[in-house]
Amino acid sequence: MTKNTGNQSRNEQGTQNPSMLDNFRPLLLDVAVPLGSYYLFKDAFGMSTFAALAWSSVVPAVRTAWSLVRERRTNALAGLILIVNVVSLLLSFVSGDPRLMLAKDSGVSSVIAIGILASVWLGRPMMTAGMKPFLVKGDAEKEAAWERLTAGGPAGGSGGASDRSVAFRRKEKVFSVVWGLVLLAECVARVVGAYTIAVDTMVWLGSVILVGAMVIGFVVSGGVAAGPMEEMLAAEVADGRARQQEQPVVAVAA
Template structure:
């Protein structure tokens, strides 16, 4: 009888599940705002330096794993596009509208990933569903791989989750662009943040009700079924 401790060779922990999201999204976005707001660097410099992490991660993925990390590539593209747009200055409304380019690029990337059969938002949602529990991790893998009875419904909900976020971010982009050219500049400076927060709240509510909630129920049931089967297998052995 062997006993395994920790996560060596086993199911990834919750931290392991969060790492791609932290590296690809939180670090570049966080470093951008830190450099721009706390250290007072220019928008161009902040975008340039915050692009370093996704750029290195993209190159490393290609060299080591022979494949490109989709989320890292997307964040890198967003930053490069923003850098190019930053060369255009002198129009405050254009600068306000430029900020919505992040939402639109991410939204399109998410929707395209659904069309390709690899919903991009799954990695962001997965840690909240598996909660670092090996049984739930195994159940999640069975459901997404088609090995479980409810796999078809689970994978449909998985796509719905990403579609909701893609459409919400796209709508947020449109709202901010319209606001940039119709609302007074001084008002839109703070209203843009309000629109973003509102979009996030709507995204969480819709994706939770239409996809994440039902998926969590299915995952719990599948994990319990897996736990129930293990003792029976052990007795038979």
């Protein structure tokens, strides 16, 4: 009888696919919980803007401190949200000028945009944390393929695999650059509008600009980065399966 030792060793490991919750947990803790708690404290509990910002800063502050103490590294998303909240807290003391208060709201977008662009320059694109769960979808093969592509391709891989890895990492940076530029443009548009458009009009138009920027961000980043990355990820998964099937078959006595 024959036995494929490579496949057997993989099956014996009993690797389980990570759940969607496992993939989304960092994003939920770093972004959704702070932002959601802010609106909950402000709208549902009637807290002041200052108090809502202060209480919603607890989770990112704890996450940032935990990363520094336990993991000996910074948590980029949690740190950025914490900085945004601190800046907003400081700006909340500014009052009296309705146009300045409208312009202040765009400061959140500008801080996030600059943080995203800086992360690309440092070689650690910040928006990857939000994009990866949508592409991997909790699949162990896609997770392994993602790690190979971001690490430079499989050891001893072909030139094609290496080229794919380079292209994949380039698209990963493009995804963050698109979002950084979109949020920066949204910030500029809202600041200009705050000082050139009637205050009553800008109160609702600011939300329209923000939603429009988000739509543009999703469409453009999906077309130029996330879509091609998903295709490369699928190709890498297929190549990984082919490499498994090509492993030597060892004859074993019956």
